Amino acid sequence: xxSAIPRRRIPATRRFWAVALAIGAVALYIAFAGQWTLPHxxxxxxxxxxxxxxxxxxxxxxxxxxxxxxxxxxxxAMGALFTGYxxxxxxxxxxGLTVIAGGLGLLVGGRRLxxxxxxxxxxxxxxxxxxxxxxxxxxxxxxxTISLLIGIPVGIQAxxxxxxxxxxxxxxxxxxxxxxxxxxxxxxxxxLIGPTTGAIVTLIYAIPPAVRxxxxxxxxxxxxxxxxxxxxxxxRRQLLAKVQxxxxxxxxxxxxxxxxxxxxxxxxxxxxxxxxxxxKNLIKAIQISNVGVAFDAGLAIVIMAIMLDRLTTRASERxxxxxxxxxxxxxxxxxxxxxxxxxxxxxVGTFVIDGGQFPTTIGFSFREPINAAVxxxxxxxxxxxxxxxxxxxxxxxxxxxxxxxxxxxxxxxxVISALAVVVGGIRPALxxxxxxxxxLGIQLWxxxxxxxxxxxxxxLLTLVIGLVLGILSARSDVFSAILRPVLDAAQxxxxxxxxxxxxxxxxxxxxxxIVAAIIFAVPPVIRLVEIGIRTxxxxxxxxxxxxxxxxxxxxxxxxxxxxxPALLVATNQGIILVLSMVVVGGxxxxxxxxxxxxxxxxxxxxxxxxxxxAFAIVLxxxxxxxxxxxxxxTRARDPSASAGDDTATAPAAG
Amino acid sequence: xxxxxxxxxxxxGFVAVSLVAAACSSGGxxxxxxxxxxxxxxxxxxxxxxxxxxxxxxxxLGYTVVKKDLAEDVSxxxxxxxxxxxxxxxxxxPDLEKTYITEKKVAMDAGQTGNVGIIGWFVxxxxxxxxxxxxxxxxxxxxxDLFKTSESGNLGEFLGTDPSYVQYDExxxxxxxxxxxxRFTGSEAAxxxxxxxxxxxxxxxxxxxxDPHWLNAVVPLVRVNLPAYTAGCDADLEKxxxxxxxxxxxxxxxxGFNEKGGDAATFIKNFNWTNKDQNVVADxxxxxxxxxxxxxxxxxxxxxAIWKAWMP
Numbered sequence: 001x002x003s004a005i006p007r008r009r010i011p012a013t014r015r016f017w018a019v020a021l022a023i024g025a026v027a028l029y030i031a032f033a034g035q036w037t038l039p040h041x042x043x044x045x046x047x048x049x050x051x052x053x054x055x056x057x058x059x060x061x062x063x064x065x066x067x068x069x070x071x072x073x074x075x076x077a078m079g080a081l082f083t084g085y086x087x088x089x090x091x092x093x094x095x096g097l098t099v100i101a102g103g104l105g106l107l108v109g110g111r112r113l114x115x116x117x118x119x120x121x122x123x124x125x126x127x128x129x130x131x132x133x134x135x136x137x138x139x140x141x142x143x144x145t146i147s148l149l150i151g152i153p154v155g156i157q158a159x160x161x162x163x164x165x166x167x168x169x170x171x172x173x174x175x176x177x178x179x180x181x182x183x184x185x186x187x188x189x190x191x192l193i194g195p196t197t198g199a200i201v202t203l204i205y206a207i208p209p210a211v212r213x214x215x216x217x218x219x220x221x222x223x224x225x226x227x228x229x230x231x232x233x234x235x236r237r238q239l240l241a242k243v244q245x246x247x248x249x250x251x252x253x254x255x256x257x258x259x260x261x262x263x264x265x266x267x268x269x270x271x272x273x274x275x276x277x278x279x280k281n282l283i284k285a286i287q288i289s290n291v292g293v294a295f296d297a298g299l300a301i302v303i304m305a306i307m308l309d310r311l312t313t314r315a316s317e318r319x320x321x322x323x324x325x326x327x328x329x330x331x332x333x334x335x336x337x338x339x340x341x342x343x344x345x346x347x348v349g350t351f352v353i354d355g356g357q358f359p360t361t362i363g364f365s366f367r368e369p370i371n372a373a374v375x376x377x378x379x380x381x382x383x384x385x386x387x388x389x390x391x392x393x394x395x396x397x398x399x400x401x402x403x404x405x406x407x408x409x410x411x412x413x414x415v416i417s418a419l420a421v422v423v424g425g426i427r428p429a430l431x432x433x434x435x436x437x438x439x440l441g442i443q444l445w446x447x448x449x450x451x452x453x454x455x456x457x458x459x460l461l462t463l464v465i466g467l468v469l470g471i472l473s474a475r476s477d478v479f480s481a482i483l484r485p486v487l488d489a490a491q492x493x494x495x496x497x498x499x500x501x502x503x504x505x506x507x508x509x510x511x512x513x514i515v516a517a518i519i520f521a522v523p524p525v526i527r528l529v530e531i532g533i534r535t536x537x538x539x540x541x542x543x544x545x546x547x548x549x550x551x552x553x554x555x556x557x558x559x560x561x562x563x564x565p566a567l568l569v570a571t572n573q574g575i576i577l578v579l580s581m582v583v584v585g586g587x588x589x590x591x592x593x594x595x596x597x598x599x600x601x602x603x604x605x606x607x608x609x610x611x612x613x614a615f616a617i618v619l620x621x622x623x624x625x626x627x628x629x630x631x632x633x634t635r636a637r638d639p640s641a642s643a644g645d646d647t648a649t650a651p652a653a654g
Numbered sequence: 655x656x657x658x659x660x661x662x663x664x665x666x667g668f669v670a671v672s673l674v675a676a677a678c679s680s681g682g683x684x685x686x687x688x689x690x691x692x693x694x695x696x697x698x699x700x701x702x703x704x705x706x707x708x709x710x711x712x713x714x715l716g717y718t719v720v721k722k723d724l725a726e727d728v729s730x731x732x733x734x735x736x737x738x739x740x741x742x743x744x745x746x747x748p749d750l751e752k753t754y755i756t757e758k759k760v761a762m763d764a765g766q767t768g769n770v771g772i773i774g775w776f777v778x779x780x781x782x783x784x785x786x787x788x789x790x791x792x793x794x795x796x797x798x799d800l801f802k803t804s805e806s807g808n809l810g811e812f813l814g815t816d817p818s819y820v821q822y823d824e825x826x827x828x829x830x831x832x833x834x835x836x837r838f839t840g841s842e843a844a845x846x847x848x849x850x851x852x853x854x855x856x857x858x859x860x861x862x863x864x865d866p867h868w869l870n871a872v873v874p875l876v877r878v879n880l881p882a883y884t885a886g887c888d889a890d891l892e893k894x895x896x897x898x899x900x901x902x903x904x905x906x907x908x909x910g911f912n913e914k915g916g917d918a919a920t921f922i923k924n925f926n927w928t929n930k931d932q933n934v935v936a937d938x939x940x941x942x943x944x945x946x947x948x949x950x951x952x953x954x955x956x957x958x959a960i961w962k963a964w965m966p
């Protein structure tokens with residue numbers, strides 16, 4: 001990866017080329033604006049071809065033997081897995097499940113974790129979302145099971161063979177860049193609606209971390225250990241079973257943790273294809289514009305995510321071979337007590353009370369207070385929200401969109417590619433040019449430029465906000481401590497939820513899509529900036545201070561430049577998150593490719609356009625990813641930056 | 655090595671759970687005459703239908719009802735996979751009827767709901783009072799400036815709707831040569847919000863809107879006259895240049911459900927009410943702060959004579 005990137009140019013040359021590029025671009029724009037544009041055509045031949053493909057699948061789904069075997073097989077297996085998990089969770093009844101979860105927490109992580117799981121499960125019921133939560137849990141388990149069955153073996157292979165890993169790496173990248181939303185339609189076409197399609201769509205997103213982290217774990221086994229085992233005559237198989245796997249165990253369990261988190265962040269969006277669970281409430285909330293309804297469901301998902309996260313994290317610590325000797329397992333009595341309590345709770349739930357139904361008498365909902373707060377803001381702060389919307393729309397969105405859609409396509413493509421050369425070198429520029437040609441080929445130029453506009457504006461605002469809040473948290477421990485739980489929650493909340501407050505405050509506009517994207521993408525940026533600044537060595541800072549630098553000079557001349565690598569990684573992460581969210585913004589009038597995907601999913605005659613838009617989104621994603629990543633690695637020259645994409649922790653929108 | 659064993663046990667336990675899960679996947683629901691899967695399309699009028707039908711199926715006939723919030727086209731796919739038994743309020747969709755009723759033979763018409771559906775372009779009444787000729791589409795370009803917003807640039811804004819609805823506004827705008835740009839609200843609720851605002855704050859608005867809807871009794875809207883609908887003028891959705899037709903809304907059911915659905919199928923075929931009935935229930939749900947169940951209950955208690963006639 002690193003070796004492929006040419007040595008960094010001397011800054012003076014770089015600046016010269018940048019200025020030349022800017023002057024040339026402006027001159028060409030003035031000369032040719034309005035010509036060679038590619039206005040959108042809903043009837044483009046490429047869309048028609050995809051529509052024909054849809055019609056063919058639809059007509060042959062039940063007669064073509066390959067399709068029949070594939071569809072019936074996958075549907076039956078996935079359906080059984082999901083209904084099986086759901087059946088178990090339901091049979092255990094709510095008191096039983098709650099006690100079992102609490103007991104499991106107690107055994108794995110002690111009293112605090114036990115309490116967390118116990119109260120977490122109870123809160124599902126109190127929120128009035130027991131059934132929906134259990135469905136989401138079953139759905140997550142089903143998707144995670146398959147993800148691990150595929151991901152861990154592939155990851156082991158990838159960990160043992162560098163060539164294999166570099167071969168599958170681009171595929172993993174695409175799997176994670178492509179917003180789930182984009183592939184709902186094609187998968188629903190083949191596997192029809194229902195939990196099967198939901199699970200498949202989810203596992204596409206959940207497999208990459210399983211593969212990546214398993215590979216990381218296997219590769220991370222100290223070479224000396226491997227050497228020692230090999231010299232003692234261990235076969236490859238023995239090496240794997242006796243050395244590599246046990247040593248990598250902790251990392252692999254962390255991979256399971258990541259897989260669960262990814263699956264959970266995706267599983268809600270699949271409600272659009274009739275997957276049961278909390279996602280249904282979110283969809284409903286969007287339909288009826290009810291922020292409170294979405295908040296309750298979002299909260300349940302956050303609670304579920306926290307529980308599963310803590311549980312698997314603790315489990316990974318427990319299986320760490322380095323600690324195996326020291327860690328005290330739970331005592332035999334405790335285990336017995338948990339077992340007895342669980343059985344008793346299940347029996348109580350089955351025979352004593354109606355454990356299938358959480359009592360409605362104890363219920364609490366944030367619906368009313370949240371809705372009251374939202375309507376207060378939209379009524380009383382109307383001038384502020386309207387001002388923000390208009391400032392961003394007239395100041396940024398409209399001019400950028402106008403320029404991008406009015407400039408000749410070759411000028412836009414040429415400038416972006418040239419920028420890629422300046423920023424990252426020849427290789428990313430080539431990829432960029434290819435992606436742009438691809439977008440040209442699938443006849444979605446104008447909509448892609450609209451989406452690109454939204455991505456640029458949202459990324460810019462995300463970076464500005466992230467930088468400000470990141471600096472503040474780096475400066476003040478108190479601020480950082482207050483902000484951290486907010487960021488945790490914001491990152492766990494399904495991105496879907498952010499659409500609602502955005503719509504309530506800013507209407508169904510492009511700006512609402514941008515706002516939702518900012519809320520979604522800003523937490524990791526804040527964190528990375530904070531870490532970047534905090535890791536500036538104290539000696540460097542002191543040197544600055546003793547040289548008489550003021551606080552703002554210190555920030556500009558010392559801290560920010562040193563934090564630049566972190567900022568570039570933040571840009572890279574942020575831009576992909578923003579892209580995935582901007583697309584979902586199509587649900588609330590954000591337009592562009594997002595709208596095409598939405599329409600392609602819900603209207604048959606738009607299928608082709610929607611699928612083409614999904615391709616365009618992937619191409620945009622690859623392009624933005626490569627440009628920002630290469631910018632990061634050419635400047636940072638920091639090997640740890642490339643480790644970042646192996647352990648990417650941010651969830652995505654869908 | 656105890657942690658090694660524990661890890662092994664974890665794996666074994668995991669596999670065991672998966673196997674058991676697959677084995678006992680048939681958890682039946684006792685005491686019910688059967689399950690009816692009703693697709694609920696995203697507008698409150700449909701939800702009113704579904705609320706009343708579900709209430710009566712559960713309380714009077716003893717069925718279990720599963721409501722599924724799905725878009726129109728997606729609901730039809732459910733007939734093929736068996737996920738959906740009933741669509742209660744179908745707005746035309748000749749292409750889907752052709753695929754699923756005529757060709758695949760998995761769905762069938764189950765009679766009209768009694769509701770008459772209208773889709774059209776509407777402006778608030780105060781705009782018509784100020785500019786009486788605005789209701790002729792030929793004059794819309796003259797007024798396009800009134801409808802400019804931050805989203806529409808130098809064109810007038812046409813407020814589009816939920817992308818899943820029956821619609822061809824973009825094609826109409828192109829084919830009628832209008833200087834307008836569609837902004838899709840994405841949902842009924844967002845459109846309702848925009849219409850209320852246009853009325854209260856006297857903001858100009860040209861929007862995709864429909865009837866039956868409770869809002870029509872609250873905010874006076876006037877329909878813009880487009881070239882009249884003639885049979886087949888909407889055959890090619892990219893070349894269409896005529897108004898939306900009047901829809902006799904009907905119910906669609908799965909063929910398998912018709913055969914094995916018993917009383918539930920008969921009941922759904924009998925279901926028939928007026929726009930007024932639907933608006934009452936829709937109003938309860940939206941403005942009366944009632945759950946669909948409570949709204950249905952209230953309507954059912956007050957209108958026994960109507961629903962008794964639907965009983966098998």
